[in-house]
Amino acid sequence: MDASIESRVDREVEAWLRWVPRWRPGTHRARSRLCQQCFGSPVLRAAGLDTDVPHAVQHPLSMRIKTLVDDEVETYTAQNLPLLNRELGLIELRRAAQSYHPLEGLGPEFDGVDLDAPPTELDEPYLFTFEEFAPPPSADDPELVPPPLSIEEKAALKVEMRLADDYATLVGKRVCAALRGHKPALQNAVATFVEPHVQALLADLGSTLDPHSS
Ligand SMILES: [Zn+2]
Numbered sequence: 001m002d003a004s005i006e007s008r009v010d011r012e013v014e015a016w017l018r019w020v021p022r023w024r025p026g027t028h029r030a031r032s033r034l035c036q037q038c039f040g041s042p043v044l045r046a047a048g049l050d051t052d053v054p055h056a057v058q059h060p061l062s063m064r065i066k067t068l069v070d071d072e073v074e075t076y077t078a079q080n081l082p083l084l085n086r087e088l089g090l091i092e093l094r095r096a097a098q099s100y101h102p103l104e105g106l107g108p109e110f111d112g113v114d115l116d117a118p119p120t121e122l123d124e125p126y127l128f129t130f131e132e133f134a135p136p137p138s139a140d141d142p143e144l145v146p147p148p149l150s151i152e153e154k155a156a157l158k159v160e161m162r163l164a165d166d167y168a169t170l171v172g173k174r175v176c177a178a179l180r181g182h183k184p185a186l187q188n189a190v191a192t193f194v195e196p197h198v199q200a201l202l203a204d205l206g207s208t209l210d211p212h213s214s
Pocket residue numbers: 035036037038039055058059062
């Protein structure tokens with residue numbers, strides 16, 4: 001792990017600080033479910049944005065920090081955890097191979113029909129054909145389905161998964177420590193750019209609810 005985690009946190013905080021003056025309360029309906037990323041987030045707590053801050057203001061910071069942590073763990077895994085890295089690579093390949101199947105989900109009336117109509121003029125080929133998007137005949141490409149792991153490999157993989165977890169925790173702690181240093185600036189930005197909009201909204205709501213105020 002290098003010292004760049006702190007400087008990356010600095011950059012993400014700066015980007016958020018540049019964005020927040022442009023924030024306006026949304027007119028769309030509030031989401032009905034709690035955001036998995038923000039609710040109870042230690043990152044937001046370290047940043048001092050965990051209470052009385054609209055979710056739409058919290059969320060971009062949580063996501064920026066999440067991406068940073070994910071990137072750091074990915075790099076660490078690629079450099080130090082060969083078994084886990086290979087497994088993750090295979091999962092990614094399988095997902096990519098399954099992402100688009102033009103023949104799936106069609107009604108039975110399309111069974112056996114050519115994917116593309118025959119081109120009318122030989123001089124005017126299609127820009128692309130659905131055939132090109134279809135996966136190769138065998139989705140169970142032997143390269144994508146490696147032989148099952150031996151007991152030793154499984155044990156080694158478990159160790160690597162724990163190491164990746166430990167590393168993620170370590171990065172999280174460093175990120176939170178760095179964020180605590182930015183807490184005054186972050187809270188100041190909320191007080192300056194967010195709070196006035198929230199107060200105006202509440203005042204509007206108050207005058208709508210109170211028939212005597214108009
Ligand atoms: Zn969120």
